[in-house]
Amino acid sequence: MTSAAEPHPGLDRTVGQRQSFGKHAERPAHAAQSTQKLLNGKLNLPPHPVWTGNLHDWAADPFGDRNWQFQFHALRWLNPVRWHGLDGDEAARAFWWATVESWADANIPAAQAPSSFAWVDMADGLRATELSLGVALVPAAQEARYRQILQYHRDWLADEQHLVGGNHGLFQHLGLLLTASVLRDRPGQELARDRLEAQLREAFDTQGINEEGSAAYHQSNLVWWTQAVARLRAEGLDLGPDADHRLERAGAVLAHLSLPFGQLPQIGDSVRAKVRTGLHPHTDFVATLGKSGTRPDQRVLHTERGLTVLRSGWGRHRALNRETHMVVRHGAELLRHSHQDRLSVHYATEGLRWLVDGGFHSYQHHDPVRDFLRSRSGHNVPMFPDLPYRSPDEVPVVRCRFSDDVDELLLLDDGHTAAMLTRRIVYCSGPDCLLVIDHGRSAVPTALIQPWLVEIGATVEQHPDQNRVVLSGTVNARQPRVHLQWLCPVDLDVHRAVEAEKTEAGDLRGWIGTRWKTQEPSTVVTASASGWETTLAVAISPELEEPLEITREDTETACDQEFSLRLRRGDRSWILALDVTGATLQTLTG
Incomplete structure (x- = not known):
């Protein structure tokens, strides 16, 4: 891969334009209002209360909560600032860069970080993604410093010693993909692709069952991996037909797992949530109570990864939302x-x-x-x-x-x-x-x-x-x-x-x-x-x-x-x- 000491091409400042999709990357509904709150020192990281304080205090832990610290160091909360800055607001552009530089000054190298959550698994990958998406905001005079920050993240994520499994590993590989894309580092992009290909085989088996033992995380992983394939394709890369097969089966499994009235059962770490549309024709059928999508053929799902779903039917002989549904672990x-x-x-x-x-x-x-x-x-x-x-x-x-x-x-x-x-x-x-x-x-x-x-x-x-x-x-x-x-x-x-x-x-x-x-x-x-x-x-x-x-x-x-x-x-x-x-x-x- 390209290093800081070697001659390098210019940054690819178009990465953010083609990669800004997904919940935490797309334009939020109220970017200007959210940005103003951040400029006033008010940080909202749901489901936690709003915190008013020094947003550049990288040792902060106002609620004594692991999840809050993780979100704080992932820097995804800069997304509305990035969009408002792209709209031309100079205060937003300055705040985005000042926050990135402040974080880097406090936490690079990793050994000096004041919080254990600065380089915890997945926070590193999510932050690398946010930094990459904001490449268009980097002042020309600060390009060398930005490149150093991005290269440190790329090299950190390329090091196998820092990798983890599960969906956390997925976001590390995506962080590597995007940093390498901004740096025009083709070997780094291909390394990310190879790791994503291997990770997907762990995430979903050939029957389409997710590894994490949770109904909500099955759906979330299907969303995340569908987006991962799209991110690769945006950079001219792909995972191949095996990936398509596993994700297709995962969508069919989600339809079986879903309750007849369009909600997810609380299996594992699962909040009460609806089944999402747009993931598979069968899930669309359940999510819309049969108004769209395709009715599944099989009444029973039995898998090797510890999940059996039984049901009375798919709405042929009684209303779909009134069918009986059973899940066995x-x-x-x-x-x-x-x-x-x-x-x-x-x-x-x-x-x-x-x-x-x-x-x-x-x-x-x-x-x-x-x-x-x-x-x-x-x-x-x-x-x-x-x-x-x-x-x-x-x-x-x-x-x-x-x-x-x-x-x-x-x-x-x-x-x-x-x-x-x-x-x-x-x-x-x-x-x-x-x-x-x-x-x-x-x-x-x-x-x-x-x-x-x-x-x-x-x-x-x-x-x-x-x-x-x-x-x-x-x-x-x-x-x-x-x-x-x-x-x-x-x-x-x-x-x-x-x-x-x-x-x-x-x-x-x-x-x-x-x-x-x-x-x-x-x-x-x-x-x-x-x-x-x-x-x-x-x-x-x-x-x-x-x-x-x-x-x-x-x-x-x-x-x-x-x-x-x-x-x-x-x-x-x-x-x-x-x-x-x-x-x-x-x-x-x-």
Whole structure:
């Protein structure tokens, strides 16, 4: 690559013009107003409060928050200043350059930086991108100094010792691409391209599943990588057909992962968000409730990277937004933005979420709320609460079968000491009934629990004599209901989260993180039983026009691994038979 000591061509001052796309690079709606606030010393880095202070104090940490410090040193907050400067405002141009030079004086070389976030992974790549986009603002008299700053970033990002994985690595490679583009450094551009090509193979596997274990990050990575391909092509480079295939599959996966009413489930570090349009014809279909895009062909998604999605359909026989949708987590333990949620089940139907997980809090290390929401206790995961647990490397799928009428998964979790736990999931699309059967075997008699975290705002009506609870909600003037009926006697506990317990006792059961450092109270329904060998089996079904009637066909009083059920909804009825080899559904009338 070109070094400062070698003869070099002039800077490419057109890079910012062709690369200014994406959320943090495009022209903001109120560039002038945002710039004026910054000139007045007011910095707004959402979701944090506005800070008024010395914006060139590179040791600042006004909120004691990792994310704020990261954003501060990434310098993306200069984007509106850059645009206002490009519009001809001299004060904005001067502020942009003064900030860049101040940052460089304080933090280059990296060893002298007053904050550990100055050269933390990804902040370096994002800042390199912002510096490159602003090349047109650099005063002619300061070109040599700017070149030194850009070369330092390029060389830093070219050094493999500074690279990380995941989406953080993606932004480092893009930072290298843009700095090399401004410096007219073709080898640097090609190095960035090669690294992006390798990184994409880690980000999305051949089935299109993202590596980070989060629904929101799956969508974000799809957006970021689509933009990465566009950035490469703007510089005359490309990633090739394998990249196109992986991103196409990732878009199809996002459509399956999406709830029928156009939102994302809170899997891993995920706030509550809508599915974006423009990423894939299938996601457009979900995001627009079938008004545009293309209807997917497959009802089931089953992947090797620990994600299975079941659904009643794609809106052919009932309104798309009222279809039933289930997500099951399993497989290897993922890094980055996943939670301890393997074995968990998410359930949505009739236009609402019903059974959810603890959601998202923040990235603040050692925060008790974040730790709880990421733990197994913050998810719909069966467990032996009195036995030690070590998270296993793999929660495998022991058996799976998917057909037109019955879908079945059998999962194994051997993380408990001296105990074995399986979760069997059976979904029948005709009667729209989900069975979740947890079977535990332990070396000593102990309790097995099956918790279900209920969606915010849903009411819980308990019928302990019938081993049943009924959930009620409201959507579009309708009041749908979902029934949870246990197939054998269990102890049922309904815990409603209240602020006093959260603040005084630190009891976080039933609290759901909906967005940054924001939790809302809900309810946890827990079924339990004790013994050497225990089975907890629950049937979950929407009421639709009428409830699903469920009765045992066999004469056994206990609910073991083999039994049969008669299912009836209106004038339609079925027999569901389960044994150790699988499940079969026989339609009697319909």
